[in-house]
Amino acid sequence: MSERLGVAMNGVTGRMGYFQHLLRSVLAIREQGGVRLSDGRTVQLEPVLVGRDETKLADIARRHGISRWSTDLAATLADPGIDVYFDAQLTQVRQKSVLAAIEAGKHVYTEKPLSESVSGALELSRRATAAGIRNGVVHDKLYLPGLRKLKRLVDGGFFGRILSVRGEFGYWVFEGDWQPAQRPSWNYRAEDGGGIVTDMFCHWNYVLENLFAPVEAVTAKAVTHVGTRWDEQGRPYRATADDAAYGIFELAGGIVAQINSSWCVRVDRDELVEFQVDGTEGSAVAGLRHCRVQHRSATPKPVWNPDLPAAYDFRSLWQEVPDNEEFGNGFKVQWEEFVRHVVEGAPYSYDFLAGARGIRLAEAGLRSSETGRRVELEELTL
Structure with missing residues (x-):
């Protein structure tokens, strides 16, 4: 039995967002048939690309068989079919986008740094906790x-x-x-x-x-x-x-x-x-x-x-x-852990508060x- 998880991916036109998160993680998970859960079910990821450059987004979507992309973040976040928001933008614009995702009720997984400041990161952590949002920050070196x-x-x-x-x-x-x-x-x-x-x-x-x-x-x-x-x-x-x-x-x-x-x-x-x-x-x-x-x-x-x-x-x-x-790609392994955290509440330590400690x-x-x-x-x- 397979479930689906809609994932809005913002910032995939950049090097890290494209290679490590889209190509080697989300698309690799899609190709393997999804993320296997503890009870034997699988969760398939359905990426929706988000960004500012429609030419680059359209090209990436075409090359990888992705049906949806958008330059309108607000409209994407308003889509009830989107469950998770991922951010690989520049740090300067990340906090505003992550906050918008929290307010839209989406779970959030993001590159680091979470914010430009500790106070900003703590505010995002408080808001996510209050909203019951599952949240995570990339800890790839581990x-x-x-x-x-x-x-x-x-x-x-x-x-x-x-x-x-x-x-x-x-x-x-x-x-x-x-x-x-x-x-x-x-x-x-x-x-x-x-x-x-x-x-x-x-x-x-x-x-x-x-x-x-x-x-x-x-x-x-x-x-x-x-x-x-x-x-x-x-x-x-x-x-x-x-x-x-x-x-x-x-x-x-x-x-x-x-x-x-x-x-x-x-x-x-x-x-x-x-x-x-x-x-x-x-x-x-x-x-x-x-x-x-x-x-x-x-x-x-x-x-x-x-x-x-x-x-x-x-x-x-x-x-x-x-x-x-056998060691898998570290970014992909953490994506799989976060998906299990979102879908079945598996323990997850690398949350927004952990991200705030890094800042x-x-x-x-x-x-x-x-x-x-x-x-x-x-x-x-x-």
Whole structure:
């Protein structure tokens, strides 16, 4: 037996909205026959595309066999056949659209950041709760194979007492003059909602709190290393947003996390993001897909002597963690979880309040950078 769920998808003309959410999630779910529920039923998704550019919307709909699209969000939300509203627009316009969906009685699933401010995110959370709306924010990094293996190690007690986490994220984003940039130009204009702190600290918050412990304080330095970039039309513009951030995050239980985030770094590591976790009983290095470990019993005993070559090939002494399961696309897996949450009330942790905590960390990081001070995080309540 199959049911249907109408999903209004706003922002699918953008890179993330199109590739990860429409193509690799909603359409992939449609092709597999829907989302299977706990009682054996399936729920099929029926997307309705929403946006401002009717030419792009019509082209996407035609190429993928989608029967409906619209440039009128209000009319789409008024349609009783729409059950869920999804938003992948720019952050600056997200809050107004999400609020309209709540007022229309639609369940809401959205990209992060949920809003431009903590106060805005909390208001959306209050409104959704009062309206009985099921709500969720994308937490895609938690579904990466490497971090799922890392979570398995944490849950299995591999590390003993966790001492520290060290993260490296980023790559060189070309300025756009002699090679096209890999990211849209608005990412580097603060007036358009750009900035790596706003973008990445929301991710780091949910990674840290779900794998290790909640963040209690932050000390950060946000900088703009590259001051001039070129936009999609080849015109130079002044970069006003931070393109790198260096943060120290204090977690509950005494764990210290250090994470560097940069679009101005050349990669000398196995993956574009890596986390090293050190504990009393063992350590691990996890990336997008891979995770390597070294147990206490297999730890070498180096002695500092700069006058002699290294006595060990240190990296060869680590052991690869096996997959032990087939990992699906992380965005698709979370979509399936949210659909089950909407249809049968399955437990779901990544709600608007979780999204607000991510924005809280980004705001605290920017405040720390501006003042040069350590910032403690205030508790959020509805």
